[in-house]
Amino acid sequence: MKKGIVIAMLLMLAAGSLVWAQTMTITYWQYFYESKVKLMDELIKMFEQQNPGIKVEQVTFPYESYNQKVAASIPAGEGPDIINLFYGWLPMYVKAGYLQELPPNEFTKAYFEKNYYKFVAESVDFNGKYYAAPTAVRTLALLWNKKLFREAGLDPEKPPRTLDELAAYARKLSKYDGQGNLVQAGLAMQPTGQGHNWIREVLFRQFGNEPYSADYRKVTYADDKGIAAFRWYTDLIVKDKVGYPNFATDDVTAFRSGKAAMNIDGSFRIATLNAIKDLEWGAAELPSHNGVKSNYASYWTHAIVAGVSGKKLEASVKFLKFITSPEVQELWLKNVGELPASPALAAKYKDNPVYAPFFNGLAYAHASQFVDEAGQRTILVDAVDKVWLKKVDPAVALREAAAAEQKLIDDFWKK
Amino acid sequence: MTLKARKAFTAYAFLLIPLVFFLTVRFGPMLYMLAMSFTNWSLMRKVPAFVGFSNYLKVLNDPVFLQSLGNTARYAIFGAPLVIVVSFLIALMLDAIPRGKSIFRLIYVLPYITPVVAVSWVWRWMYQPPPIGVINGVLGALGLPAGEFLNSTTQALPSILVVNVWVELGYCTTIFLAGLQTIPREMMEAAQIDGANARQILLKITIPLLNPVILFLTVMEGIQFLRIFTQVYNMSMQAMGGPLNSTKSAALYIYQKAFMYFEMAQAAAASLILFVIIMSITLLQLRFFDKNLSY
């Protein structure tokens, strides 16, 4: 008996030291978004239990400086093994050689076709090589404040369904003080937030324009239809005065604090908004126009950094597979509010009042293929600013934006 | 060892570490930057290559850089004289009052010692449009139209400039006050006996005697405003120096080139251009005041 215990203990010790000897730490980076960071801590615990010998360290950075920190650290060799990147940054990093191709035997074309939406597969594919895989995707929806709807005499359960209705509702929901200053925005107008995406992938298309060529290398939004769409947007600021950029700091702050009655925002906001007391809100599919529905999809995706090899690479791939698994995708939806990247899960949420509008949007969403997300965002933001701050004609502002963006794209591919 | 040799040896020993420091942390980096400004060094490129003057050409042909230089000039041209004139007037008033001098001075110096980041956010909060900004709240209560402040291409730069004036005011006032107190009393009294009025005393005695102080402050504040960064970074949307680059200073442009667009070499070139500008302006100021001093 005693002998048995001793042997067992010795064995355990040996096994323990074996595990200890093999323990290796891989590092995962993402930006700081409270619900994501908390969930990732949980996921890491689960993963470590399933995979003794692998430890995962999570490091987070503020959203504002994330891209900068990533670019500064990876070339210096101080980067992580697995990294969470906005999909719009991928081209820049892939081109610079800072990411490695996911193991082609596991991440095949068939794998992506089976497990991901089409727009995902398209935007992580660089000349037939796949560089990243996401857990979740996001779409836009119209968020509205039910209490403010009631106050304005609108049915709090009936959000606007078309752009014309949206504009009419926004006008009704706007409030001004004695001097004509806006004190409650009918609709938050924030191009620096999701506004530029709404214009780029939704409004242009709804007015009959095709904003880019199929490979996103030609900017084609500055035609009459695109201009009409852009003018419709800027008129809400300039003519209808239902909102303006930076009103109450920004759209999210304005909507959260009840200073804006409606906002166009992403599914990732669900958890944030649910945490706020006394905020009665709903989400609806983006209003359609001329019978056209469109949406903007985007995602943060996990990639493996160049130079990671051997056992570390194996562990990183394991971790990557784990955090993109269907189980994790469901947890992600529950805790963060981002939608599963796999179409297989969508059917389950068809009737969920909060999630359904976002899921429905996925069916007809577009993911712009940015070459320089920050630069391209700034160009549209500046175009809107020119119209409302400098009284430039929307047609002129949009043509200038198209020219500037075309130059940016050309420069990127030329180099 | 003679005493002289021992002293020299001691001095060198004392100076060794500091000299190494100044050479490696001040002069070395300057030369390094000069060298790198002729390459295409970028965080997104592993091996830089020599590219001649192309970074300088790129930067000088970038309308945003030229705009940021223009903004920087505006900060300095309006900011530095404003803070000097106002603080001089305050110092004259403080010098004239019999009591309460130190408590007023204390209040004026307070913004100077507090973190610029913190005060920038406080001002940004106060500048908000109606219905949440307190300044617009006061304007509204007085029946005045709301100001656009940071949400305007014309008002944003002055709004940020005012904050920097507010910060620097106490510093300049204190120095002026110290300068005023060095003026010999007898001189003033003699002038008064000669029948000079207050204005004449100010123009003929006080200002000329304070010339070195004015020179010092002009140089210091000129540089201070030419370097403006923290306020702009913290008071513009997403730290972009907007709206429409209307508040972007040269220092912020350099920061963005380097750490947002990762074009280190272009940022180095822009830095050196700004450095040359600051140096030349400082030297010009020194010469200008030198001439005026020896009339």
Place this chain on the structure above:
Amino acid sequence: MEKVPVRQHGHAKRKLPVTILAAYVMLGLLSVIMIFPFVWMLLSSLKDATQIFKLRFLPEAPTLDNYRYILSSTSKFPQWFKNSVIVALCTTASVLFFDSLVGYALSKFSFPGKKLIFLLIVSTLMIPTEMLVIPWYAMARAMKWVNTYWGIMFPGMISAFGVFLMRQFMQTLPDDLIDAARVDGMGELRIFLTIVLPLVRPALATLAIFNFIGNWNAFLWPLIAASKPKMFTLPVGLANFSGEAGSDWHYIMTGAAVAMAPLILVFLLFQKQIVRGIAMTGLKG
């Protein structure tokens, strides 16, 4: 009220009371402008997330919850506070030691190259920090100093301005004392530490206060040198407070108040030295 204030200037003495009164009114109004942002910050820090968006001078229901949150371990503020203290204290200690050492060597010793060395050091004052962050960053990366305290501190370990200040001050010291100690056979470093330093205490105090303030408030370099939130200093942390999920103004105002608190304390304790220090020179950045 028998005694007339000693420091009274000629042109002030015979001014009409009306002018004096006007000066008081002006100075009083200006004081309001100078102090109002601080008042507003404090009042805002006592409002919760809802109240802060209602424009009211006084909070309806003042609460200390924001402070509780900011100072709790769920917020990163305590860590940033600690980082700021470490950075400001270490650089100040180093500056005090090295700057007085250099000032001493440059004022009380004669040796070949003295003038050149002085000019060399003082000329670095012409190079503003903003110009050097790029090469410093390259250096910090090459030496793996990014995200370390040393990385944040190294550019400020010795200050050219302090050298200038200490040299001016040391020149007024009598040589006899130092020579006497030398005759007594005291070592040079001991002379510096036990005889010279105590004599320049006022200058050291000024330098210490200004250096502490300058490093506590520094923004640009710490913003670049620290990329992990764990290593942020207070100003950098504060600047990163508002992010993708909107701006928590009630926390920003509270954070600003907390970041200012130690400085206001230092200021109230050492106001005389600070005012004298500014008058002597004025150091910032």
